[in-house]
Amino acid sequence: MTTRISLKEKQQKEREQLILEYAERVLLEKGYHDMSMDEIAIGVGVAKGTLYLHFPKKEDLVFTIVEPKMQSFLGSVEEAIALPVSPKEKLEFLLNRELSGAFFQFLLTSIPDMTTIFKSHEAEVNEILPKIFSGIHEMLNEGKREGLFDPDLPVEFMSSAFINLFEPHLYKEMVEARKMPVEVFNSHVSNVFFRGIMKIKE
Amino acid sequence: MTTRISLKEKQQKEREQLILEYAERVLLEKGYHDMSMDEIAIGVGVAKGTLYLHFPKKEDLVFTIVEPKMQSFLGSVEEAIALPVSPKEKLEFLLNRELSGAFFQFLLTSIPDMTTIFKSHEAEVNEILPKIFSGIHEMLNEGKREGLFDPDLPVEFMSSAFINLFEPHLYKEMVEARKMPVEVFNSHVSNVFFRGIMKIKE
Amino acid sequence: MTTRISLKEKQQKEREQLILEYAERVLLEKGYHDMSMDEIAIGVGVAKGTLYLHFPKKEDLVFTIVEPKMQSFLGSVEEAIALPVSPKEKLEFLLNRELSGAFFQFLLTSIPDMTTIFKSHEAEVNEILPKIFSGIHEMLNEGKREGLFDPDLPVEFMSSAFINLFEPHLYKEMVEARKMPVEVFNSHVSNVFFRGIMKIKE
Amino acid sequence: MTTRISLKEKQQKEREQLILEYAERVLLEKGYHDMSMDEIAIGVGVAKGTLYLHFPKKEDLVFTIVEPKMQSFLGSVEEAIALPVSPKEKLEFLLNRELSGAFFQFLLTSIPDMTTIFKSHEAEVNEILPKIFSGIHEMLNEGKREGLFDPDLPVEFMSSAFINLFEPHLYKEMVEARKMPVEVFNSHVSNVFFRGIMKIKE
DNA sequence: GATGAATGAGTGTTCATTCAT
């Protein structure tokens, strides 16, 4: 009995996963507006109603895709902060950890849309995003205080540059298409960033 | 007669300009999908049909807004290349010239949408964008050859970082909201970029 | 064995009763269209499928609620007719008996909906309603013959007025909200009706 | 030019009228929920979008049908009050005037639905309906004061009986199907009502 | 028998596009 139930539940979870995976792909390809619920339903091979069984609104489906990415990013930020290493190494850790899951950039570049889309999830979004930024700023300021980072460069410039490193197109091109090893990719990205914000030693 | 025609033509051009200006504003505010042709028509004060006299498709209207931005960016790239200065100065010139007209970034951040939108203008887009990138790569490679830029950093990383500097959110926040002087803004951006890709002097 | 079966049957009946009671409440509150099968299932605490075990269609569930009300009304009509009293007293008996169980009026006021809803139960409806009316007409005609009721007033006017007395809003307002005693309510209603159709004595 | 415009406008008005007429018929036949916008569009012979050109919401279409009936009824109430005749004659005037436009009853019997439907028109509804009732009550109370109407019968019973006289089924049956002259119909209805609420002369 | 996940036809509504005037 328990088995049967957990089987059903497993199938349900799997189906939900299928929907989410397909929807994520379409979302990245076409963007929020051009992703239709019909398309997802057909693509996954379920009825439209089934989609709505799992996700009451299109918004909710998309938010379910996007929210864990934000959470995971925030988690990494917090892990990084807690690391007993230098601010630079913290940020490097964060870069290495999150660069491949580059979906996060999608979020940030799509923020104009996202705010409209996530009206109903405003609270959650406004809970997570500021934490991410203040976490990054914390590390950057720590680095400034320690004389590692350029004290004249506002942290906003630094964090903006940092966030913009999570650019999925470059990742796709270099790692996926041109088969550049991830470590090499990461070290290049890291170099671009740190040599930029490092205080120049005289 | 010629005069009357050219008068009419002038009026037409003016009207077209009015449409484009209004549409650009709405486009930036609301994004492609939430900008409706009705809204433009009402806002400009013409009939919806008139819009379609000038632009056969919504896509075309938007492309007409976006295309000159790309062209102008390409023009700046070519100007920069032709400048009798160092590659670094060429890129600085390009940054200063285009950073404020940050519309170009709109394109890039909206790429998820844009690719779907500009299916019918694929040819033109594929005409301009590669030229832009190869122009930038040309300057970067020149800098590499001259020993100015890190020879180990693929130009794609450099250009990606460069392009991502055209981030309108930061500009809005710092220059428009916090009243940072444009020159200061530009120098920060420039610093972030160049100290990053510059070869470290031993 | 018989016992167990009848136990099961009893449980089934009870469950059916539960469904009907809950559905009737919702039906009266929200009307046919805004009463959803989901809501009923959740409210009663059974699975949606179970509803369909008892009632193959939503229509059938509703008809099962409504039909006994019609039958009971018809029963009262027949009882009234059989009473060894004057036609007026027969109708008074009917009024007093059915006024409070004013559900019958629901039927009549919802006729716009009902006719569409009960397409599949047309036969049964057309079995009962005409009997009700002809019963009432019988009493009215009897009264006419006996010189009690206005001979010039077609019975259709009389029965229409009679039926329209079963108006649940007034009942709710006066008895439920303003705590008017039911007997007083009934006597007012009765007065309105009879003084209207009574032959004026010269 | 003026002619052409007024021609267009006339056509528009005519089309709107066509929509309203068709919709009213369907509304009466099927009720609010079973009247679909598709059906109306097809029935009238226009595209669905055209419906929405005239009426932004289904609610609005229905309200446009219903509102003038309420207004006209209210108008008649006010006219009746202003008449320099006895309260009885005022009410008779009202009956004669409005009985044929029996759509008003639809309103009242459908009030359960209507309140939900007309959320967005609540203000207007709550503007008109209470005025209608207080107008009728005014006449009834006047009659009571003058010793014409039963002082023991609450006006609510009287007005409820009055309103319920506007029963379209009886009208259809007698006047439309059985070709009873309207005047005869009206006088019967009037009799049913007044002999009922008249104070019995001792 | 009981379940509730799955279904899919149907709904109201939007909006880019067309075309008679």
Place this chain on the structure above:
DNA sequence: AATGAATGAACACTCATTCAT
């Protein structure tokens, strides 16, 4: 050329009904 009423395909979403377990 300019208009804006008309179009209809497309969309997100609902819900009575079914059926595998």
